[in-house]
Amino acid sequence: MDLSYILNHLGEDRETYHGAVSPPIYQTSNFAFPSVAAMRHALPHEQEVPFYTRGLNPTTGMLCKKLAALEGTDDALVFGSGIAAVSAAVISQLKAGDHVVCVQKPYGWAEKLFNQLLGRFGVAVTYVPAEDTVAIEAAILPHTRMLYLESPNSLTFELVDLEAVCAIAKPRGIVTVIDNSYATPLGQQPAKLGVDIVVHSASKYFGGHSDVIAGVVCSSKAIIKLIFDHEFMNLGGIVSPHTSSLLLRSLRTLPIRYERSTQSGMLVANYLHNHPKVKQLLYPGHPSHPQYALAQKQMGDCGGLFSILLDVHDATEVERFADKLKRFLLACSWGGHESLVLPACALAGSTTRLRPDLPWNLVRLYVGLEDPQVLIDDLEQALTDVK
Ligand SMILES: Cc1ncc(COP(=O)(O)O)c(C=O)c1O
Structure with missing residues (x-):
């Protein structure tokens, strides 16, 4: 069918x-x-x-x-x-x-x-x-x-x-x-x-x-x-x-939304992979992922959800980065029209969602249906003066 x-x-x-x-x-x-x-x-x-x-x-x-x-x-x-x-x-x-x-x-x-x-x-x-x-x-x-x-x-x-x-x-x-x-x-x-x-x-x-x-x-x-x-x-x-x-x-519209999210996700992921403030990209759709070969074997498109580990001094810099983003909404979930950011440090105050097993410098990003260049520009300005 x-x-x-x-x-x-x-x-x-x-x-x-x-x-x-x-x-x-x-x-x-x-x-x-x-x-x-x-x-x-x-x-x-x-x-x-x-x-x-x-x-x-x-x-x-x-x-x-x-x-x-x-x-x-x-x-x-x-x-x-x-x-x-x-x-x-x-x-x-x-x-x-x-x-x-x-x-x-x-x-x-x-x-x-x-x-x-x-x-x-x-x-x-x-x-x-x-x-x-x-x-x-x-x-x-x-x-x-x-x-x-x-x-x-x-x-x-x-x-x-x-x-x-x-x-x-x-x-x-x-x-x-x-x-x-x-x-x-x-x-x-x-x-x-x-x-x-x-x-x-x-x-x-x-x-x-x-x-x-x-x-x-x-x-x-x-x-x-x-x-x-x-x-x-x-x-x-x-x-x-x-x-x-x-x-x-x-x-x-699932196929066109998923395709767009994947394509834009890859553009944004590539940009972040090459950014000096990004220590590691965690995205199965990117060749840098340690299980990229397995992803290629058992998956097709990987969508627009991935994480980065920021190369910054401490969690306050992660917080500053996330707070500076204007086009990524600070919110949980993913898969909608809108791009999202979820830093691990936001989970620190919760008894039900606290994840001590997550790296403190992890930031999850979801790339939605917006113009990917707008999203990259937003990331650029937010990464500019983090230390
Ligand atoms: C991987 C994963 N599975 C299941 C769920 C639960 O879905 P729902 O919020 O629709 O109950 C979520 C929600 O964020 C999720 O991220």
């Missing part, structure tokens, strides 16, 4: 809604049936037949079909946030006494899920460097049930060798889960490399305009059915039909 078909036609049964080119927002909680028999027939098929919007809403259903096709999986579910998707996917596969091997420095709330929430229910976790396949294998215990991956990492950009790690997990019956928010399916399709469950924060590139919070789980029919019957319906972290409509609209 080609990308244009997926984004422009798949799942859109226009004859059922008067040929409307833009799919309607089915703003309804429940669906009425013409007879008791029809209702009784529908109830056991809540995942496929609209019955109650917590189960299936047709606007969201269209979105699920497109997202599954984009990731190359059988099926998908959309959640009210990326972390709701992560939590549902992870919890669906674990029970008390299980052990998880997780890459170091995963998204902060995923780490908290393992350390705190799942810890309360008797699940143990070991963190390993994402880039070290030997260490990943060595961390596996007899009761290891899951490998939780984030590749590339969204702060320091290490990669997991996905094929190699899946080859370790599969024969042992260990389920692999990856957060693929960084690359989107345009930059990487982990299911094709053997990963069992692919999760996304749709609040990033999928949403693309910084006006949506949502999450996605893509997997086999059997796994999606399991999640639907339990975590999805029980925890109830669904997305609203209106948000699904915004996501359907955003997906139409």
